[in-house]
Amino acid sequence: xxxxxxxxxxxxxxxxxxxxxxxxxxxxxxxxxxxxxxxxxxxxxxxxxxxxxxxxxxxxxxxxxxxxxxxxxxxxxxxxxxxxxxxxxxxxxxxxxxxxx
Numbered sequence: 001x002x003x004x005x006x007x008x009x010x011x012x013x014x015x016x017x018x019x020x021x022x023x024x025x026x027x028x029x030x031x032x033x034x035x036x037x038x039x040x041x042x043x044x045x046x047x048x049x050x051x052x053x054x055x056x057x058x059x060x061x062x063x064x065x066x067x068x069x070x071x072x073x074x075x076x077x078x079x080x081x082x083x084x085x086x087x088x089x090x091x092x093x094x095x096x097x098x099x100x101x
Contacts, residue, residue, distance in 0.1 A: 007042035010035055017057045017066075019080060025066060027054035034068070036083070046083055050076070 012030025018039065019025050026035040032053050036046040052072035059066055068076040068085075075089045 005040075005042045007037075007044075010044075010047075014054070015056060017059075019059065019066065023080070025057060025080075027057065027068075029053045029055070034078070048078075048083060050085075 009026070010028040010031045010033060012028060013035075014027045014029040016037075017025045017027075022038065022040075023045075024037040024039050026037055028035060030053075032050045034048040034050065034054060035044045036048070037044050050068075050070070052070040052074065055069045055071055057066050057068055064080045065086075066078040066080055068078050069091075070076055073091050073093055075091055076085045077087045077089070078084070079086050
């Protein structure tokens with residue numbers, strides 16, 4: 001195993017999720033944000049500030065939606081095309097696991 005690329009991250013990078021062959025979605029827990037990153041270069045292509053901390057993600061690829069589990073007892077529906085949160089679903093305390101069925 002060899003390191004191919006390295007890059008600086010934002011505050012308290014928690015998880016890296018592969019959305020597609022050309023996009024990673026990174027949760028920056030400490031900074032309350034998402035980073036969209038090119039997996040080949042590790043260059044951040046977009047940064048999305050949030051009002052809460054992102055805990056984890058689930059995907060609905062058919063709809064182009066990432067379900068962002070947040071520490072404010074909500075799941076945000078993040079549209080990967082517009083790169084905006086389109087809606088929120090209230091949950092019980094701090095959702096940490098989800099599955100799209």
